[in-house]
Amino acid sequence: MMSKLTAPVVTGLTLTAALMTAVSSHAEIAIDAQLDYEISAYFNDRATSFLNSSIVDQRINNSVSLELELFTAWDNDDQTITFKPFFRQDEMDDERTHGDIRELMWNKLSDDYELKLGVGKVFWGVTESAHLVDIINQTDSVESIDGEQKLGQPMVQVLLEREWGNLDLFVLPYFRERTFAGSQARLSAGLDYAAADYESSSAEQNIDFAMRFNSYIDDFEYALSAFHGTSREAVVGFDYKAVDGVLVADQFRSYYPIISQIGVEVQYLNEGWAWKFEGIVRDGVPVSYYVNSTELLTWILQSEVIEELTGEKMPVPETMEISKGENYFATAAGFEYTQVGIWETRIDLGWVVEHIYDSRQEKASPGAFEHDVLLATRWAANDDADSTLLAGVVYDYEYEDYSVSIEGNTRLFDGLSLAVEARVFAPANDSPQIAFRDEDFVKLTLSYYL
Amino acid sequence: MKKILTSALLVAMAVSSWAQTPEEKGLEIAIEGDKRSEGYGDSKVKLKMVLIDKKGRQSSRDMRVKGLEGKGGEGDKSLMIFDTPKDQKGVAMLTFTHKVKSDDQWLFLPALKRVKKISSRNKSGPFVGSEFAFEDISSQEVEKYTYKYLRDETVNGMDCFVVENIPTDKYSGYTKQVVWIDKAEYRAVKIEYYDRKKSLLKTLVSQDYKQYLGKYWRPSLMVMTNHQTGKSTRLVYEDYAFNVGLKEKAFTKNSLKRAR
Numbered sequence: 001m002m003s004k005l006t007a008p009v010v011t012g013l014t015l016t017a018a019l020m021t022a023v024s025s026h027a028e029i030a031i032d033a034q035l036d037y038e039i040s041a042y043f044n045d046r047a048t049s050f051l052n053s054s055i056v057d058q059r060i061n062n063s064v065s066l067e068l069e070l071f072t073a074w075d076n077d078d079q080t081i082t083f084k085p086f087f088r089q090d091e092m093d094d095e096r097t098h099g100d101i102r103e104l105m106w107n108k109l110s111d112d113y114e115l116k117l118g119v120g121k122v123f124w125g126v127t128e129s130a131h132l133v134d135i136i137n138q139t140d141s142v143e144s145i146d147g148e149q150k151l152g153q154p155m156v157q158v159l160l161e162r163e164w165g166n167l168d169l170f171v172l173p174y175f176r177e178r179t180f181a182g183s184q185a186r187l188s189a190g191l192d193y194a195a196a197d198y199e200s201s202s203a204e205q206n207i208d209f210a211m212r213f214n215s216y217i218d219d220f221e222y223a224l225s226a227f228h229g230t231s232r233e234a235v236v237g238f239d240y241k242a243v244d245g246v247l248v249a250d251q252f253r254s255y256y257p258i259i260s261q262i263g264v265e266v267q268y269l270n271e272g273w274a275w276k277f278e279g280i281v282r283d284g285v286p287v288s289y290y291v292n293s294t295e296l297l298t299w300i301l302q303s304e305v306i307e308e309l310t311g312e313k314m315p316v317p318e319t320m321e322i323s324k325g326e327n328y329f330a331t332a333a334g335f336e337y338t339q340v341g342i343w344e345t346r347i348d349l350g351w352v353v354e355h356i357y358d359s360r361q362e363k364a365s366p367g368a369f370e371h372d373v374l375l376a377t378r379w380a381a382n383d384d385a386d387s388t389l390l391a392g393v394v395y396d397y398e399y400e401d402y403s404v405s406i407e408g409n410t411r412l413f414d415g416l417s418l419a420v421e422a423r424v425f426a427p428a429n430d431s432p433q434i435a436f437r438d439e440d441f442v443k444l445t446l447s448y449y450l
Numbered sequence: 451m452k453k454i455l456t457s458a459l460l461v462a463m464a465v466s467s468w469a470q471t472p473e474e475k476g477l478e479i480a481i482e483g484d485k486r487s488e489g490y491g492d493s494k495v496k497l498k499m500v501l502i503d504k505k506g507r508q509s510s511r512d513m514r515v516k517g518l519e520g521k522g523g524e525g526d527k528s529l530m531i532f533d534t535p536k537d538q539k540g541v542a543m544l545t546f547t548h549k550v551k552s553d554d555q556w557l558f559l560p561a562l563k564r565v566k567k568i569s570s571r572n573k574s575g576p577f578v579g580s581e582f583a584f585e586d587i588s589s590q591e592v593e594k595y596t597y598k599y600l601r602d603e604t605v606n607g608m609d610c611f612v613v614e615n616i617p618t619d620k621y622s623g624y625t626k627q628v629v630w631i632d633k634a635e636y637r638a639v640k641i642e643y644y645d646r647k648k649s650l651l652k653t654l655v656s657q658d659y660k661q662y663l664g665k666y667w668r669p670s671l672m673v674m675t676n677h678q679t680g681k682s683t684r685l686v687y688e689d690y691a692f693n694v695g696l697k698e699k700a701f702t703k704n705s706l707k708r709a710r
Contacts, residue, residue, distance in 0.1 A: 032539065071710070080708070107708060114704070123563045148562060161704050216703075218551065221567055271621075272571045340575045341623075348575055382576040384501045384509045386538070414509070414535045449536035 032069040033450040038062070042186060044438035056438065058186055063090040067102065078109040084152075088143070093185030096142040101152045114159040119152040122170075124212060124225060126267045126276045127332040129354040129374035129394065133263035133278050135227050136210060138176040145187060145423070146405075151176045165215030172208040175230045175256070183251075189435035194239060197255045198230065199284075206230050206258070219269040227261040235286050242303065257325060259284040274336045276354070283327040287360065330358040334374070350378035352392065361398075372396045385411040401428040403436070419445040476597025476613045483636040484592045490666050492696035493517040496688040501580055504680040511535060511578060517589075518701050525549050526589040527701040531709045532578075542709040543568075544701065547589040552619070555584075558706035565706055574623025581652060581674040581683040583623055586643075594618055600628070605639055608632040624651075635659075637667050645678075652676050663692050 040061045065088040073080040084103035090096035105118035122136040136153055143149035154174040160167045177196050181188035200206035208229020215222065234254035241250040259282050266277040307313055334354030342349045354374040361370050376392025387410040395402040408420040421443045425436040470478070499511040512533040520526045525547030532541040540560035547553050552570035559566065573585040595615035603612050610630040617624055625648050630640040637659055645651040658670035672685040699705060 032536075073710075080710075109699070109708070111699075114708075121563050159704060161699065161702055166704055216554075216567075218554070219567075219570075267567065269567060269569045269571075272569065274567075274569060338569065338572065340572055346576050348572070382579055384503070384579045386535075386579060411535055411537060415537075417537045447537065449539070 028072060030069075030071045032071075034067045035448045035450065036065045036067075036445055037448075038064070038443060038445045040186075040441050040443040042438075043440045043442075054184060055186060055188070055190060058092050061090070061092050061186065063088060063096065065089070069103075080107045081105065082107070090142075090185075093142065093182050093188075095180060095182035095188075096185065098142065098179065100140065102150075103152055112160070114161070116155065116157040116159070119154050120157070121150050121152065122155075122157070122168075124223065124263065124265065125278055126221075126265050127278045127334065127354055128276075128336070128352055128376070129334070129372070130278070130330075130332045130356050132280045132330050132332055133223075133225060133265055135225075135232055135261060135263070136170065136172065138178055138232050140179050142179040142181055151179070165213055168210075168212045168214075170208075170210040172210065172229060173205070175204040175206060175208070177204065177256075178232070178234060178254070180252070186441070187436070187439055191238075191249060191252050193252045193254055196234065197253065199255070199257045200230055204230075212263075214265075221265075221267045223263075223265040225261075225263040225265075227259070227263070229258065230256050231259040231282075231285065235288065237288065242299070255286070257284055257286055259325075272338050272340070274338070276335065277331070277333045279329065279331040279333075281327060281329045284325040285328065286325050328359045330356070332356045336378070338378075346382040348380040348382060350380075352376040352378060370396070371398045387411075396428075396431065399428045399431040401431045402426050415449050417447045417449075419447065421445075472599045473597060475599035476615075477592075479599065479611050479613055479631055479636070480592050480595070480597050480615075483631060483638070486636050487666060489519070490517075490663075491519055491693045494689075494691045494694050494696070495668075498684075498686040498688070499578070499580055500684040500686070502682045502684070509535075511538070516696055516700065518696055518698070520547070523549065525553070525591050528589065529701055529705070529709060538578075540710065542706045544703065544706050545588055546701075547591060549591045549593040552621075553588055556703055556706060558709065563707065565703055571621050573619070573621055581676045581679075581681055582685075585617075585619075585622060585624075586654070586674070595627070602633075603630065605630050605632075608639060609634070610639065635667050637669075650677055660690070662690055666692060 040063075042059055042061075044056065065086065067084060067086045070083040071080065082103050082105050084101070085099065086102045087099045088097060101119050103118070103120050105116055105120045108115045108117075123131075124134045124136070125131045131147060136155070137150035138153065139147050140149040140151045141147065153172060153176065156171045156173075158169045160169075175198075180193050183190055183192040196204075198204065198206070206229060208227070210225065210227040210229070212223055212225035214224075234256050237253045237255070238249040239251045239253055240247045242248075261280050261282045264277070264279045266275075268275040303313070332354055334352065336350050336352045338348055338350040340348050352374060353376075356370075356372045356374070358370045373395050374392055375395070376390060379389040381387040387408070389406070389408045391404075391406045393402055393404045403426065404422075404424045406420070406422045409417065411417045422441065424440045427434045427437055493516070495515050495517075497513050497515055499513065501509050501511075514531045514533065516529045516531075518527040527547070528545045530543045530545075532538045540558075542558040542560075544556045544558075545553055546555075553573075555568040555570065557566050557568055558564070573588070574583050576582070577584050577587055595617055598614040598616075600612040600614055603610050610632050613629050613631060615627040615629055617627075623645065624643050625646055626644045628642040628644075629638050631637065632639055637656070639656055639659075641654040642650060643652040643654070652674055654672060654674045656669035656672045659667045660670055661667050668687065668690055670687050672687075673682060674685075675682040
């Protein structure tokens with residue numbers, strides 16, 4: 001656990017020390033920090049659970065995190081370095097206790113271009129329910145299940161800002177594996193992840209490329225993007241073990257294929273309406289990462305007999321196979337309608353309706369929305385504490401299951417904010433979301449800004 | 451060319467002032483006020499916003515505003531960067547003011563690294579919890595109102611024109627504004643805002659005007675009082691600087707991401 005934390009920290013501090021020394025003639029370094037304390041309470045209302053009892057007994061979880069930001073600028077502010085290390089200590093989940101360099105970026109601005117070199121974060125997209133187009137950064141999914149927390153991505157980025165629009169070019173020389181909760185913790189389905197498998201022979205050192213063009217005409221904004229490299233989203237399968245002659249899932253296997261993706265983003269603002277569309281076409285994604293059941297079956301039938309005869313354990317066969325890559329498309333489309341100052345108050349009320357579709361349908365990866373509708377309301381109090389509330393339901397009309405979420409935010413005083421998040425999962429029995437059935441939770445986060 | 455036309459128009463209006471309608475005189479005052487603030491190029495200022503509720507409780511926000519004067523037929527551009535409250539640090543807002551069509555406005559959310567376009571429909575909404583609406587803080591272009599000169603009046607010993615401004619944008623939260631403009635320097639020293647029901651909503655008083663570069667007058671303090679809620683907001687301006695050499699590239703959608 002310590003080594004997991006120390007490695008990125010030591011690397012980061014060494015690099016920063018070197019960089020800061022290099023610019024020591026302009027040694028003015030601005031430092032900010034955010035310290036979070038988070039407490040989560042889990043509920044399940046069923047007598048039996050999919051989860052093992054040690055997980056179910058974890059009713060309350062405490063966690064703290066610290067994010068620092070060091071910043072320096074020189075060359076008339078045309079060159080900057082930003083360093084953002086992040087650490088979390090989690091009471092229950094060793095996988096969630098982790099450190100990351102969210103950002104360590106040298107930024108150079110010139111008349112014709114902007115260059116970024118280092119580790120950073122890039123967001124693409126317009127919709128709220130799903131971030132289909134967004135592909136530069138890996139999701140730090142132990143941080144939050146909404147997919148909006150990201151791991152720092154090593155990159156070289158060149159940005160060209162012209163009359164006709166903005167063109168971003170990326171070279172991404174290193175891949176970050178997605179983080180997942182540990183098997184003894186909440187939101188893990190009780191299984192660990194085996195080491196990742198890659199399509200690329202250079203594994204996480206595969207060099208990925210991406211580009212995005214974006215522009216606008218009045219209230220119409222659009223972007224086109226392309227990516228070629230290792231998918232940020234893994235195709236997930238299971239390793240099995242035999243227990244009393246029965247196959248049971250032992251651990252998750254994740255396979256990161258090489259994909260090509262084209263993305264489109266469109267947003268049109270018209271009076272109180274914001275119309276949004278995101279779509280991707282992806283090529284090279286295997287439909288499944290499956291088990292060769294014949295070999296496994298043979299192993300189950302024979303291993304005990306062989307062990308009895310020879311006294312030696314027969315190794316579990318390598319059984320994962322990958323189906324042929326194919327292409328699919330996914331879209332998220334809808335609108336947000338905002339009423340300014342409802343009921344003659346200062347409150348703004350927004351209505352969000354989005355539809356998400358994945359052409360793979362039931363073969364889509366477990367995290368994907370195959371055929372879902374998001375209905376949400378967004379409240380902005382416009383008070384001096386900047387209080388906001390977002391409440392929504394995601395309904396899958398094929399599986400007829402849904403999940404409800406509420407996220408609220410307010411400031412207690414300058415320097416201390418409070419966030420509330422609650423989620424209720426109501427998956428159908430045949431739904432891929434069934435693993436979340438007993439994971440309903442309420443989470444309070446206090447954020448202290450130094 | 452445009453300047454020549456404007457001057458010709460002013461001369462024509464001055465010559466014919468004996469036959470001037472209140473609308474013509476109102477417009478003439480607005481054009482003269484606008485002309486006097488022309489040529490500042492670019493500007494930088496620090497701003498402290500103090501929100502005061504009915505019971506006198508205060509909370510404050512610090513921000514910096516960079517401005518770039520529009521060239522030709524374009525409106526001004528502005529970039530506002532928030533320093534406090536601390537949880538809002540790094541939030542930035544870019545506005546392209548347009549003379550006739552709706553302004554373009556983008557908000558940068560640093561935690562998500564997301565740039566969001568804001569609907570111009572929101573212009574009547576409160577600006578960051580204050581008594582100022584988005585439309586109150588945006589650049590005041592002549593074309594955004596129709597004008598009517600009402601009378602002369604003295605405010606704090608200053609001889610003023612009193613002009614009625616009617617917003618041309620149907621999304622404005624106001625039916626009219628009554629503006630007191632001092633005759634000596636064409637500064638708006640007081641504005642009354644009337645809501646959609648035509649009742650008095652707010653009063654803005656601008657004071658401690660200082661002159662910069664020997665030409666441009668800017669208030670050091672603006673106080674907006676909401677008569678219907680009893681709340682008020684003070685804007686305290688510090689360290690104004692003009693012609694500091696800001697470039698177009700500091701006012702682009704992309705520049706929001708590196709604004710600090």
